[in-house]
Amino acid sequence: MKRMDPFGRTIDYLRISVTDRCNERCLYCMPEGYKGWEQKPDHLSHAEILRVVRVAAGLGFRKFRLTGGEPLVRADLTDIVRGMAAISGVEHIGLSTNGTRLAALASSLRHAGVQTVNVSLDTLDPALYHRITGGDVHRVLAGIHAAVQAGFTCVKLNQVLMRGVNEQEIWPLVLFAAEYGLPLRLIELMPLTRTAVLTEKNFLSVGEAMTLLRQHDELIPQPDWRLGFGPARYYRLKRTGARVGFIGAMTNLHFCESCNKMRLTADGKIRPCLGDHGEIDLRATLRATADDAAVRDRFLLALQRKPFEHTFRGAYQPCRPMTAIGG
Numbered sequence: 001m002k003r004m005d006p007f008g009r010t011i012d013y014l015r016i017s018v019t020d021r022c023n024e025r026c027l028y029c030m031p032e033g034y035k036g037w038e039q040k041p042d043h044l045s046h047a048e049i050l051r052v053v054r055v056a057a058g059l060g061f062r063k064f065r066l067t068g069g070e071p072l073v074r075a076d077l078t079d080i081v082r083g084m085a086a087i088s089g090v091e092h093i094g095l096s097t098n099g100t101r102l103a104a105l106a107s108s109l110r111h112a113g114v115q116t117v118n119v120s121l122d123t124l125d126p127a128l129y130h131r132i133t134g135g136d137v138h139r140v141l142a143g144i145h146a147a148v149q150a151g152f153t154c155v156k157l158n159q160v161l162m163r164g165v166n167e168q169e170i171w172p173l174v175l176f177a178a179e180y181g182l183p184l185r186l187i188e189l190m191p192l193t194r195t196a197v198l199t200e201k202n203f204l205s206v207g208e209a210m211t212l213l214r215q216h217d218e219l220i221p222q223p224d225w226r227l228g229f230g231p232a233r234y235y236r237l238k239r240t241g242a243r244v245g246f247i248g249a250m251t252n253l254h255f256c257e258s259c260n261k262m263r264l265t266a267d268g269k270i271r272p273c274l275g276d277h278g279e280i281d282l283r284a285t286l287r288a289t290a291d292d293a294a295v296r297d298r299f300l301l302a303l304q305r306k307p308f309e310h311t312f313r314g315a316y317q318p319c320r321p322m323t324a325i326g327g
Contacts, residue, residue, distance in 0.1 A: 001060040005306040013063040013229050013261040014056050017326025018077060019043060020266045022070040024098050024133040028160050028189055042267045046076050048286050050083045052264060055295045057089030063229050065094040067326045069266065072101035078112045085113030100135055102143025106150040116154040116228065117147050123169040124176060132165065148180060154227065157184045161204040170209055171216050178242035185232050185245040190275065190312050206246040231255060249312060256309035262302060263326050270302040271325060275310025
C-alpha cells in the first residue's frame, strides 16, 4: 500500500526521535544555554513507539530511522529496535547517532535489527571537534570502527558545513572515509537553532564544498547511485574512489520535490516537514484510546498537511531546536 501526499509524493519513511536529550551540544543543533529538555513522562514510552510503528507500517511506511537528540542515551533503545524488527511491514531500520556510545552498543544494535547507521563527524581534529560539539572525537572514531566491525549494511558519515569553522576538514574527512570504504555526506546548515546560522559569515554551500574538493580530485556524478532513502546527490572521486553525497537544502531549489518522509518527535508530535512548524499531536491520542484507528486518522491528517516545500529560505523562525524536533 502506498500513501501519497497532496502533491503525489509517496511517503513511506518515518524518522522517530526517541529522546530530545543529548550528551553533546553541537553548534548547529542545540542553542547555547538550551534547557528545554522534555520530562520523562513527556517522551513516548517503548510501547507507544512500537504502537506508532505498527500503525505506520499498516499505512505503508516501510523505512524507519531512530534519531534524537542522541538516541543511544535512551536505555531501552535496543529493546525498541527488537520490537520494531518484529512488526510486519517494517523493511528497514536505520539509526542516526553522534557515535560517542556506539562502540559499546554497535553489536547488540545490529543483532536487534538495525541495518544502517549514520554517524555525525564534522572534523577529525580533537580540539575543533570539542569546540563544535563539546565532546571527544576519539570516542566517535571508536564507535565508527565498532560499527564497521558489527557488519551494518552501510555506515555513513555526515559533516555539517560551517564557513570559517570546518571547511578545511572536508578533504581529511574524504580521505578518512575512503580509507574505510564509507560514504561521506556534506550537509548545508539549516536555520534550526537560530536564523543567524545562515549569514554569509557562517553558511557554506555544497557548491562551494564541491569547488574545494575539485582542488584535490575529480568529481564524477553518480546520478543513478542511491544510498539509503534521503536527498543526497552522490559523486565518486576519481583518484581516491571516495563516495561523497551533497545535501543542499538551502541552495537546491528542487530539494523537496522527491521528499518521502515525515517525523515523529520525542514528545509525540507528527511533523510532516522539518522546515515547517506544522505538527499534529499524536501523544494525546495514544494515551486517550486503545483504538489504533484514531492514531491512524491522526497520521492521515498529518499526511494531508504535508507542505510542498520547506520554508527555510523565507522568514523561517525556529521555535523548536533540532534536538527537540529530531534529526
